[in-house]
Amino acid sequence: MADTLATLAAAPEAPPAIHKLRYTGAGSKLFGIWISNWFLTIVTLSVYHFWGKTKIRRYFHENVLFQEEPFAYLGTGRELFISALKFFAIFVLPLGLVLIAVTFLFQNKTVLIVVPIFYAVVFYCLKLYAQLSGMRYRANRMSWRGIRFALKVRKSEYLKLLITIFVLNLVTLGLYRPYGEYRMLNLLLNNLAYGNQHFTYQGDKRELTSRYWLNWLLVPFTLGLSLMWYRARLQRHIAKSTRLGAMEFRYNITGGQLFWLSFSNALMVLFSFGLLGAYALQRRLQLFIDTLKIRNLPDFKAIKKAEKSADDQGGAADYLGADEDFGF
């Protein structure tokens, strides 16, 4: 009995299980989708791109496996198209008509200067709204094992924070940026959920500030490339500070890897006139998957479908070019 107890006491603690994502996509197939999208988008005066974009998103989601189960993308081109049409009819067209009417009715220099500025501000704010709307849409249309993700950030809260960060960055000549990023991560990641299980972000902003300021000082000497190393640090920080229940993340990307990826992708896209854009995206995704490690699993039995969240449509973000998912 004593031996058994001694054996149990001496037994080393089992290391946490490490899990990885797996990508099963093929560059040639993605290239085929990319080229057909490109052609159809041009032939249809860009209308097809709603469906083309959905195809690319679907391809990427379905080819990323976790626990041998693929993610699913449930968005449709129809949703993007119809919501873009609504956005066009409700905002763009009336604003455009008023702008034209004002320009022709008041041939006054002050009006001709003030009105475009007013419009630029309105569209900037609309773009910020649309950006969040696009993120919420994409999160809501992503699922794994039949359970959807959700981003439950209120638009007013997001807009307020974005404008605050924008102003403070401006005033401090960019020195505020790591604080701003910390606050934004806090807002977004703590409101991200898989079913009813919330992600939690508990980052230490000091991890970001010192590295950022060092790289910020080097910007004039490195033509801004030093910020690539900050970006790598930021991404590692995000992974390290985020959890889903017992699930932890580690992202081992380095500044050098990120620099080489960005540099080589830019060359590839430039010299192929954009035709190899699909490969560039795939390389980015592949690097993410290769360097992400997941420790432990959440208690799947405790996870349930979430209450229905706000049903955002991604059309406005798409229309305004505020969708920044796969860079499509």
Add this chain to the structure above:
Amino acid sequence: MLTAAESNGHFLDGETPNPIPVRISLLETSLRIVNLGTQKSLTWDFASIDWEHSRPLNGHLRLKHKDGDHWLVATAPALVAEIETERKHWLKRHFWSARPDAKLALQACLATVLLFGGLWLGWPVLTKPVARIIPQTTRDNLASAAQGMMGMSDACYSPAGDAALQRLTQRLTVKRPDLRRIKVIAVESNMVNALTLANDSILVTSAILQQADSPDELAGVLAHEFGHVAHQHVLRGFIGQATVGVMLSLVTGAHGTEIEYINRFAGTAHTRAFEAEADQTGIVLLRDARISSHGLAAFFGRMAKMEGVSTRFTKYFATHPPTAEREQLMQQTDIAGATPAMDLRDWRAIKEMCKDNKKDAGETRIGPSYRREEPADDPVNETPEAAEPEIIMPDPEPAPDVMPDDEMAPEEPTMPPADPDKPRDL
């Protein structure tokens, strides 16, 4: 033992992420799903499956129900193959009803292509009445903006030169009194060009005046520009381009870059048509004025040498028809009874216009407020260097007041230039 049409798989109920082991049976056009734990069963008809999200993936067949996030995953290759075969047959019979998203894509794309195709092809006709109602102030503003952009705001002026240009205008419009409103203005510029503005003014640059070898050459150049005025090419081009461009950018939103290039490329077909039409009208005006078109041919000949050879491919990207072809057209046009476009005094006065201007550079600026001063009764006599006329002006036959409509617009042109503000140049 399970048959090929029956095998195990798993079911995701959309309530929890825990797969439920099930037995799946294929029954013609439906699937029977039995929970291996509870033995409860349900049936999915093919019509209830969301086929736009269902597909084979990594050897498995993943099927999603239309109502909610229920997924059925068939893993056995034999069953997957059986369902796939049935699925293909079924989808052939229910092609559009099973693909509402693709159906909308087709409808939206077709509607857009038809709308813009129609607009693109039809606007040269649609813009004709619109161009007529554009107020003079707007035309002047557009002309002024174009002049500013081209850096052609310094007018050359001399009473004798101006009067000579007016006389040439009178002669070229002998059978087109409606074109006598045209103001021909010489401007200081190194660019060898003549161009029409939205307010029906025509700018001829000091460089083209210097390079022109004969009065007939200048007359030919002006006749071509008068052709643009006769057909309102500048305004129609501006209206058409602006309408299509704005509508396209509104529809495409942030995705219009490639489309903008295509619009520009496609627009060159219309500018080539406009240029050809202006050439044809120019020939009519030269014929009416009994001025040889060979002068214009000589001008095109010089231009063609400067441009080099245009290939079959590059000519589709050009805004103008191939210059060599234009030269040939002018060369082959035979104008009976042609006489020189002006006498030597007038020709000298025009040649000297911009030389005099250099002394007063910047004093005379043209724009919307510019109005040509009425020439003196006999400006030639006021010219210090007036010489004996060596060329006798012809006496054109009296002409009807207005040209028949079919001659004014021999054929329908098509779309306009790339830049809405860009004036119609030679």
